[in-house]
Amino acid sequence: MTGFGDRIAAAVVARESQLLLGLDPPAAVAAEGRLASWCGALIDAAGPACVGVKLQLACFERGGAAGWQAFEAVAARAAADGLIVIADAKRGDVNVSAAAYADAFLRAPIDAMTVNPMLGADALAPMLRTATEGGRGLFALVRTSNPGAADLQDLRLADGRAWHVAVAEMVATLGAPSVGASGLSSLGAVVGATVPERVSALRDAMPHQVLLMPGVGAQGGSVGQLGPAFGGRAAGVLVPVSRSIATADDPATAAAGLRRDLWAAWRAVAPSSTP
């Protein structure tokens, strides 16, 4: 079975896109029972410019059982369009419960889920096992893009590292067995795009992780500064964008522009022999 790292590497090159369509439907959409149609329209418009979609579970769960049905329908629709489907669930729990979350999310048509690593390696293990056995992936939170991320993630350890660097090193270790021919692991990392120096340091700590990088655009991160984040691989960076596509007058054009800018940022740093 092809591992998730190799799958995402092939998909990024095939579609020449590192863009993920972020599906974060607003509260009113959930209240009006329009989750599936709202997301479907966005997938139709912006999907062709994207390599995948990222569904924000919170926005579906506030719709209750109907919201969960919409989540499954939207995931299936995106997969039918050939898009990688990432459940942005940020789950993390002790091992028996983590295994239950793996059952909930790591199944067709979902390709990967985001996870919270605070509970440590034994809590990630059941999800990582289910993911790798099924050719699926995980993205562990390492350094998030919100201002409050500094409160706990940036605390300085006695050995001089920031706490989030210890998280990164754990992720690199846990991801090592699933590194594929592409050089990418089934275990990726969520790293905010807001501070370029930090991104470079985290890329050094995680040479084989696909970095899922929120914060480009709305939160102040710049596509032009992403170069070092790729780590020499086109699929080294995935950028989820929701609001600035969903609220654009023309979501298709907005997504096409983001895709072009991201691909140009990759081409600017790509080794000459790579596609």
Add this chain to the structure above:
Amino acid sequence: MTGFGDRIAAAVVARESQLLLGLDPPAAVAAEGRLASWCGALIDAAGPACVGVKLQLACFERGGAAGWQAFEAVAARAAADGLIVIADAKRGDVNVSAAAYADAFLRAPIDAMTVNPMLGADALAPMLRTATEGGRGLFALVRTSNPGAADLQDLRLADGRAWHVAVAEMVATLGAPSVGASGLSSLGAVVGATVPERVSALRDAMPHQVLLMPGVGAQGGSVGQLGPAFGGRAAGVLVPVSRSIATADDPATAAAGLRRDLWAAWRAVAPSSTP
């Protein structure tokens, strides 16, 4: 409106119980569509000995949309029996998404949810605001009970504290505005019961938090060592128990025994004037 700290304080004294019935239905129960009936039978048997129930979301989400329906039905049934209903969701996300999770969980019949604090104060804020406005509560993970918790939660900071102590201090600060007449805040903490010395230190750092303490029984924690964790208040400790009630020959008797042992542990350290 009565705050969650005062509500839980009143409920614990009224029912003379610090026991939470942990509802973690196994995979086969979800696969067979028996989530609601399995949980209902346990609530009927063990509920009278408990002050509340704790529903493990992972076990319901692996049932998909039907699982979510069962989650809502079980929560409603427990609430109708006068039990405090805690959604063990361990959610945590950036602020807009955190607000969506607050919409999803902090509504009738749910009284409180567990949250992951890794993303910092600004990520907890929307959930804490919705909780306190509705007389509801949160329990933030501070030090979990699994062996792997040590990987990241116990890392030593440059100032000598363990990382989880920094989490505890943030929780104490964020919870201060919602401390009620009972001396308990709407923001509680999840602290594993497995190491008594650590529990004492965390109680000192969080004098006004209700401590939700998994790990008694199955994971090696002892009821007899809980004394310092109460912090002088009957509702200072809540103990969720799932497997050893659910798998007992007689769940009602098992729960009654746990309730009696917990109440005795409290009486052994209670100030003489307290009920």
